[in-house]
Amino acid sequence: MATLCTKVGFAYLQLKRDREARQYCNEALMLDPNEAYALFHLAKLHALKGRPDLAENYYRRLLEVDDADDLAAELARTLGKTGRESPEDMQ
Numbered sequence: 001m002a003t004l005c006t007k008v009g010f011a012y013l014q015l016k017r018d019r020e021a022r023q024y025c026n027e028a029l030m031l032d033p034n035e036a037y038a039l040f041h042l043a044k045l046h047a048l049k050g051r052p053d054l055a056e057n058y059y060r061r062l063l064e065v066d067d068a069d070d071l072a073a074e075l076a077r078t079l080g081k082t083g084r085e086s087p088e089d090m091q
């Protein structure tokens with residue numbers, strides 16, 4: 001069910017309906033706090049909306065998700081990071 005919510009959220013992102021996109025991605029995270037794509041989409045959304053602080057929070061959470069290295073690397077490029085940083089490195 002979390003994956004479905006994430007896909008609906010992504011569809012809303014593509015339609016530039018940010019409020020609904022956030023709603024569905026947050027719903028996905030309530031169902032599965034480690035839903036990698038929901039974390040990824042929320043981080044990108046906040047980065048594009050000028051909220052790097054919130055984007056960073058989602059990025060940190062994404063780093064903790066197993067098998068999300070490719071998403072974390074792509075997000076790192078979006079956020080202007082030089083590599084895969086651990087949460088300890090960012091403190």
